[in-house]
Amino acid sequence: MIHTHLMFFYKEEIYLKRIDKVRIIPLGGLNEIGKNLTLIECGKDIIAIDCGIAFPDEDLPGVDYVIPDLQYIVKNADRFRAVFLTHGHEDHIGAIPYLLRQINVPIYGTRLTLGIVENKLREFRLDKTAQLIEVKPGQTVPMDTMSIEYIHVNHSIADSAAIAIHTPCGTLLHTGDFKIDVTPIQGEMIDLARFGELGNAGVLAMMCESTNIERPGFASSERKVGESFSTIFRGATNKRIIVATFASNVDRVQQIINAAIAFGRKVAVSGRSMVTVLEVARQLGYMQVPDGVIIDIDQINRYNPEELVIVTTGSQGEPMSALYRMAYSDHKKVEIGPQDLVVLSSSAIPGNEKLINRVINELYRSGADVVYESYAGVHVSGHACQEETKLLIGLVKPKFFIPIHGEFRHLKKNAIVANSMGVAKENIVVANIGNIIEISREKIEIVGTVPAGRTLVDGLGVGDVGSIVLRDRKHLSQDGLVVVVAVVDAENREIVSSPEVVSRGFVYIKENTDLLDNVRKLTETILWQAADEKNEEWLYNAKTKLKDDLGKYIFEQTKRRPMILTVIKEI
DSSP states (O other): OHHHHHHHHHHHHHHHHHHHOEEEEEEBBBSSSSSEEEEEEETTTEEEOOOBOOOOOOTTTOEEEEEEEEHHHHHTTTTTTEEEESOOHHHHTTHHHHHTOOOOOOEEEEEHHHHHHHHHHTTOTTTTTTTEEEEETTTTEOOOSEEEEEEEOOOOSSSSSSEEETTTTTEEOOOOHHHOOOSSSOOOOOOOHHHHHHHHHSSSEEEEEEETTTSSSSSOOHHHHHHHHHHHHHTTTTOOEEEEEOTTOHHHHHHHHHHHHHHTTTEEEEEEEHHHHHHHHHHSSSOOOOTTTTEEEEGGGGGGGEEEEEEEHHHHTTTTTTHHHHTTTSSSSSSOOTTEEEEOOOOOTOOOHHHHHHHHHHHHHHEEEEEEESSSSSOOOSSOOHHHHHHHHHHHOSSSSEOOOOOHHHHHHHHHHHHTTTTTGGBBBBTTTTTEEEOOSSSSEEEEEOOOEEEEEEEEESSSSHHHHHHHHHHHHOOOOOEEEEEEEEEEEEEEEEEEEEEESSOOOGHHHHHHHHHHHHHHHHHHHHHHHSSSTHHHHHHHHHHHHHHHHHHHHHHHOOOEEEEEEEE
16 A cells, blocks of 8 residues: 555656646736736646736726636636635636636635635625635645745735745746735735745746836835825814725725724715625724724714715726715715715726716715825825835846736836846746746747637626627717618508607707608608519518618718618518
């Protein structure tokens, strides 16, 4: 029996020694903001680091979320071992439910991260079957061909981690989202000592986030935001204070609560995600809130404005968020007025600037005072700036470097920074999602691609909104719709009644009666012409001609191209 075991370990050792290459396959997070997902392939094993969502831009009307294309993972389900999460932000964990619907694998993460994930899975009714395994910073998880080590970092959410993947080829380092905060709100500063130890031992490749790489210097400490809150609260003597921030920024919410306590205010919470994260963070001990400080949103009318702080979601101006509904007088509990001071404690995610500006304008129209990043220190980034990145690269001393987590300009700038820190140009790869990055001890290169892109989530539909649907939605949003309805006697080839023309989002009917009358007459003419043709397919031909001819006529008259829908009822 002992001999059998020895043979097994001997064979495993030989197998591991034969592994001379490792592959990194990003499925999201490169040349874009969000939906971070990176695969590591070593021998027969595949693991994922993070599995997040992105929020749709203006080119995706009606879409709720964007998730990575998961087909490569599903296709290789027999080799796929686990997902390792760096922290609890949506762009890193949001797609976990959609993955677990297709393939059930262990999900590793720190305590707060898994607490947020578990609550999310509960909404999808996946919490009973999911395998959530807690990992502490400093702990290493052994796999067959790799071991995965968690390293404590600072970020805008507690329990954030970088991940070191130890392989037979060498150590890969994924920074996750990080900053160097020497005075964090809770916990310790980033474990620079461990990064230094890894660097001295030798790091084969470093995957480094690029979000703030264009900003010189160091990111400010989160504690500075607390100081700004104290100043704002002190000056708002007769105002109700409403603070909008990311629900997942637990440290930020803690500082808002601390300021409220210091100035004798009660705290009400608005927004489902804010309520959920606050509850999870308190249960797990990541927030300290004395009894009696938090009140239900239904109770706010019992207090004077100067006795209240409302913490809410909607800092990105998202339609239907709590702050958005407040701004547009559509919130059931909160009505904005001159008694309010609204603080937007966040920075704009690229693409959301217009939405945020609209909300700010509406808040001003309601009579409220508004404080936002441009005018006060109410937000600091959770992402490393240039000098912090240089410091970490200097400690890690990677042979190969792969910029991640950013648009192309961010990745390119990070590559330049890495080169300035001594990483040779030929050892730096600026990749795209779907690229297969193959690394040996001697070189790094892109050797192929896998299916990658975006899967659109619209309500309960996942991936059923394609290019044609999006094209139609854009068409409708830009030029509107014209519906032409006609009733015909197919057997006798007669028009039973005059066609009806309906306009939606195209022209105002009462002011364009001549145009619509002409459309109606043209419809009749085309139908009669088709009916006179000795062709069994006359109705089909009529529909085709109607769409073409009506489109041409409407464009000639209006220079617009509305979507034209023809409905011919047969009796």
